[in-house]
Amino acid sequence: MSAAATLRLQIERSLESRYPAALTPAPRTIRDVASTGVDEVDELLSGGLPVGAISELTGPSCSGRTSLALAFLARRTADGSMCAWIDTQDAFDPESAAANGVCLNQLLWVRCRNAPAAPRRTRYSRTAEKDAQWTRLDQALRATDLLLQAGGFAAIVLDLADVAIEYTHRIPLATWFRFRQAADRTRCSLLVLGRTAYGQSSTAALLTCGSMRAEASGGTVLNGSTYSVQRGRERFSPVSSIARKPPVSAWSAHAQWGAEGCV
Numbered sequence: 001m002s003a004a005a006t007l008r009l010q011i012e013r014s015l016e017s018r019y020p021a022a023l024t025p026a027p028r029t030i031r032d033v034a035s036t037g038v039d040e041v042d043e044l045l046s047g048g049l050p051v052g053a054i055s056e057l058t059g060p061s062c063s064g065r066t067s068l069a070l071a072f073l074a075r076r077t078a079d080g081s082m083c084a085w086i087d088t089q090d091a092f093d094p095e096s097a098a099a100n101g102v103c104l105n106q107l108l109w110v111r112c113r114n115a116p117a118a119p120r121r122t123r124y125s126r127t128a129e130k131d132a133q134w135t136r137l138d139q140a141l142r143a144t145d146l147l148l149q150a151g152g153f154a155a156i157v158l159d160l161a162d163v164a165i166e167y168t169h170r171i172p173l174a175t176w177f178r179f180r181q182a183a184d185r186t187r188c189s190l191l192v193l194g195r196t197a198y199g200q201s202s203t204a205a206l207l208t209c210g211s212m213r214a215e216a217s218g219g220t221v222l223n224g225s226t227y228s229v230q231r232g233r234e235r236f237s238p239v240s241s242i243a244r245k246p247p248v249s250a251w252s253a254h255a256q257w258g259a260e261g262c263v
Contacts, residue, residue: 031204034155034189037071037101044231044249045205052187053204054180056197061161063209064227065193067100069157072191074101081154084108084147088140089162108147112139133167141175148182148190155189160198168198176202197232206232212250226250 033048042048049055049072057065073083083106085092090111098104114132137160144158160168180202183190192199197206208230215225229249 034072035075036068037075038068040249041068041207041229044229045207049189049191050204051189052184054176054183054190054192054199054202055205055207056192056194056199056203057207057209058194058196058232059209060195062225063211064225064229065161065209066159067225067227068207068209068229069191069193070097070100070102072189073097073107073155073157074103076154076189077103077106080106082106082108082152083155084110084153084157086110086112086140086143086147086156086158088112088136088159090136091162092159108153110140110143110147112136112143133164137163137167137171141171144179144190145175145182148179148186148188151186151188153186153188155191157191157193159193161193161195163194165195168194171198173200173202176200208232 031053032051033045034051035042035048036045057068059065073085076083078101085097085107087110090113092109092111094104094109097107112135114135140158140160144156147153147156176199179190180199182188192203197203210228210230212226212228227250
């Protein structure tokens with residue numbers, strides 16, 4: 001045995017009572033998953049989104065990220081599980097959610113709003129808007145933290161899709177790490193909707209969504225859309241499994257919208 005191997009063995013033995021296998025990487029494990037409600041995406045993810053972890057659905061507006069999140073909640077609420085939607089910009093449409101199969105009786109809708117303020121002069125309008133953005137984002141993060149710590153939710157959607165990137169990129173990494181720990185402890189699937197990825201190393205599964213084409217009849221009636229999904233990160237699946245699967249898939253959704261339209 002080399003001197004380096006001997007030294008490593010001695011250090012591990014001295015630390016094993018407090019830090020088991022301190023210098024040995026943890027083995028890769030396969031985490032429990034929950035179906036997204038879309039067969040093509042489940043196949044891409046080896047069964048579905050991870051349970052007890054953070055998943056991010058990213059992409060521009062009308063890329064299918066919200067439709068995919070609604071399909072996931074429809075599957076979870078159908079079996080009686082409680083879910084929550086943290087609505088940062090007050091943009092969630094319950095009619096569209098119900099049309100996509102979400103059981104609203106099993107869904108907690110947290111709406112982030114600004115407190116009424118006295119009228120301000122025009123030159124302060126930009127500052128007021130910045131304050132409003134930070135207020136709603138702070139409310140959303142606090143609500144997510146409270147629900148994760150409380151437990152009892154099978155899935156929580158944190159909707160940051162319409163929040164400006166200059167605000168979301170300033171969310172501390174410690175916040176994402178705390179969300180990751182709480183999700184793991186309470187066995188909750190936390191879905192983060194955004195224009196880009198924010199959680200970095202705390203994210204277990206990353207999907208990039210995109211719109212491919214719209215399906216219309218008669219040239220004027222929109223029947224649905226076809227979306228693309230690209231896998232960016234899948235921490236808990238074996239490397240051999242990832243290597244065999246294509247990184248991109250496509251899926252279609254029928255037009256099931258309420259008053260807000262495109263999701």
